[in-house]
Amino acid sequence: MSPLRHKLLRDIRTQRAQFTAVIVTIFLGVTMFAASYDSYQNLSTSYESTFTEFRFANLTVAGGDVTGFADTAAGRSGVESIELRTVADVPMQVGGLKLLGRVVGLPAETQPSVNQVRVASGRYLSSAQPTGVLVEEHMADHFELTPGSSFEILGPSGWQTVTTSGTASSPEYIWPARDRQELLTTPDNFGVAFVPEPLARQLAGTSTPNEAIVYFSGGADNEALANLLLTEAADSGATVSFTRDEQPSNAALSEDLKGFEELAVFFPMLFLTAAALATYVMISRLVHAQQPHIGVLLANGFTRRQVLAHYLGYGVVPGLVGALPGAVAGVLMARIITGFYTSMLSVPVTLVQFYPATLVAGVAFGLITSVLAVIAPARSASRLAPAEAMRGTVPAGGGRPSIPERIAPPLRRLPIPWRMALRGIERNPRRTVFTVLGVVLSLTLVLVSWGMLDTIVNLMDRQFVEIQQEDATVYFTGPVESGDVADLGQLPGIAEAEPVLQAPVVLTSGERYETALVVYETDTTMHRFFGEDGERSLPTEGILVGQAVGGLLDIAEGDVVALTAAGATIEVPIAGFVNEPLGTMAYVSRSYLEQATGFDLPATSALIRYTEGSDLASVRAALVERESVAAFEDANALYDTVQRYMILFYVFVGVMLVFGGAMAFALIFSAMSVNIAERTREVATLLAVGTERRQISRMITAENMMVALVGIPLGLGAGYLAAKQAMASFNSDLFAFDLYIRPSTLVISGLAILVVALLSQWPGLRAIGRLEIAKIVKERSL
Amino acid sequence: MAVSLTNVWKTYGEGPTAVHALAGIDADIPSGDFTVILGPSGSGKTTLLNLIGGIDDVTSGDLVVEDEKLTGLGTDERTAFRRNQVGFVFQFFNLIPTLTATENVELVANLTMHDGSERAIEVLKQVGLGDRLDHFPAMLSGGEQQRVAIARALAKSPPVLLCDEPTGELDFETGRLILGLLRRLNREQGQTVLLVTHNAAIGEMADRVVRLRSGEIVEDRRIADPIEAGELIW
Known part of the structure; x- marks a missing residue:
């Protein structure tokens, strides 16, 4: 092994704590990339294979004349099979x-x-x-x-x-x-x-059958054919028609896959950027400290290219050491995640494959990141003038009061340790910027994860606590007179019962949108309606629709749309839009719809509110044993089920918080170690003249915390925007993920980063106790 | 007696690799003396200065500075000793680059008094830097930086001033100016000055010269008629 390579490895060993921090960050970033990307690929392949093997329909059409539709569709080129079913x-x-x-x-x-x-x-x-x-x-x-x-x-x-x-x-x-x-x-x-x-x-x-399912040649996507058949389905009076992409199960799975795809890009990017910052800060300091050695190398005939290659090695080693095991761990994790996922969802075909490209890409990302980070310091090392480098340099930085002192001169009367801290921030502006960026990245990671959690919790609360006011829903075996529903209200334990009619409808205004129409009593107390301008009541005329419908049909309040249900169409005005997190329904008052249709409308279900302190089990038993009752659904059950699913989410957020903390620690630790290393002589001098170690620690802590404090508001802002972007990517006509972050989340995240910053400087501060004062005060400053 | 050394040993390492930086030093340095410690590299002169200054610990023997026995002192006691009894002047100045001349001195002055700003200005004026109070180290010449370092050492009014190659980084003229300043302060304020150098010519201006070789005192003589710093030639 060449002496330079020995030097490289020994330098890394000397600074093993900092290099370990960088390696761990690269490892985490690459692991996340490989795990999420391979999971995404495995799941996509598993779904695709399932779709092919089980001939998943490219198009589903229900309602109207499905037999006639099937006859026509069978003649279309590109249609391989059609099934009619009930x-x-x-x-x-x-x-x-x-x-x-x-x-x-x-x-x-x-x-x-x-x-x-x-x-x-x-x-x-x-x-x-x-x-x-x-x-x-x-x-x-x-x-x-x-x-x-x-x-x-x-x-x-x-x-x-x-x-x-x-x-x-x-x-x-x-x-x-x-x-x-x-x-x-x-x-x-x-x-x-x-x-x-x-x-x-x-x-x-x-x-007769009421649904036609169509499979295209080879199961391949064929947008033109799908559009043609959808038009024909509409002409045949279909009330429900959707493509494979819109199929409910597949649409939900696509949202999930999107999450994996996002994980595969966004989070690894954060980690690798953090690793790059930490590496840059560390190697810049190393090159600065080794200027005389570099001078000696150059003076003795080493070429600039050799020096460049040597310092690039400080990027290659941690890049490889972090990325190689990271990629392998990620690929292995993807197998576990895929298996867990597919068994949990009962996916008929599970395909876990080895994708060499992921392994190669993972290693390449880690390596490239690390090497890119050292290019600038390596280049500056190779460009040093030997004589200059061997002589050493004047202590870096300083030379003027800090910006805050220049803006507010009274600050110049602060105690000297505070002035030192303020000026220390500007002493190495690039490092300060990188430390601030580290804080920003860490907070972004934390807030994106935590923001998702807060948003989902808020979304559930809005839907199940604020909007839906019923305690339970009773489904009838068939349509019942709305007056019969009132009888339910007489049962013990039930305070109120309201009839509801729900039916699939098609709204048409140029484009068409299939949804469910829910008919409530005009003065319903079971459902609250929230629009852009706050809460509103159910209109006495016209319908309310979800906000997404406005965009999809390009309609505004007051526009008239065609509403088709059970083969009949009426024209109804849009009375307003509601903003609901789950689903995009249409709502109408019973009195208006009865007037518009000229029929007395039945009820398909009843919404129930319990009396206070009622025995839920007996209420449920009393309802279920009625002949007319087909099913009983406790409103809390769905909420509780979702809460149970949330445990997975909590685990995810917990892991992200640990990762975010680790990343923050690695970054801030690197920056602060360098900060302290740069001060070694000052610290030794202060110790020599009799300054207490505690006082020096306080001064350094004050400076480091000031840098962290600068980064926290920026990080909170960046994290909020990133979280908003991340949540928006999940939005569709079925879900409205408006970001909600609790103020306490922001406060706790900020405080957590401060704590991490405090902890991360601990090793550096401890090193003060081990300084060889006598030796350091005799050394030339670098 | 300002400094009293009795059979002081300082050994680095153990067993066959042990190096005796100081080997049984005995010396008494009276208060107010200007003592120059001479010797080639590796003779132990800086080690001796560090032991007297309390930034290193003796391996064996007795070391008493200003009636305080340094042998066996703990970290905090040693820090308190340095704060109250000694001032350091280093070869490379060791100023804090982000602080002005006044602030560099005030930082140390504050260790022994509530508000050291007036004292800082006072000592900076004493060393002839009354017009450089708000300058940062990078704006000062080498000689000026060393004068700030001397002012910093004087700020706490320590009875003992320890100077390690204070002219090592300075040109001849500036070096003589600094030595003159140290001598003047020694005479005016009665501080005990111990100055370590490998430059034998500087011994001419001292009250006493101690020469070390391989950790032992090979010469200890009083200078009957010391010359002024401005007359030194090297």
């Missing part, structure tokens, strides 16, 4: 629990040509067993339904017992969403059973 939302009873489930018709004996299922246990449907059904895995797991167990489904002729032939997963229900407007469900209120088509029709009370 899908119906029907009450189910498993054990003592009633839920509003869904039956999906499948051909017996053979899999359909579109939207096939994977039989996980038991066997596929058989014509020999007309009431044998396949239970979708989420429902089967929740209710512990296994082959041979039975449950009941309500049809027009009453409750019918069906037997579980097997359990199955399907590309349509990887994420068990009821529809696009209701992506969040709980197993207690939604479950899917795949049943023989004749049974599906019988349970739905229909003699």
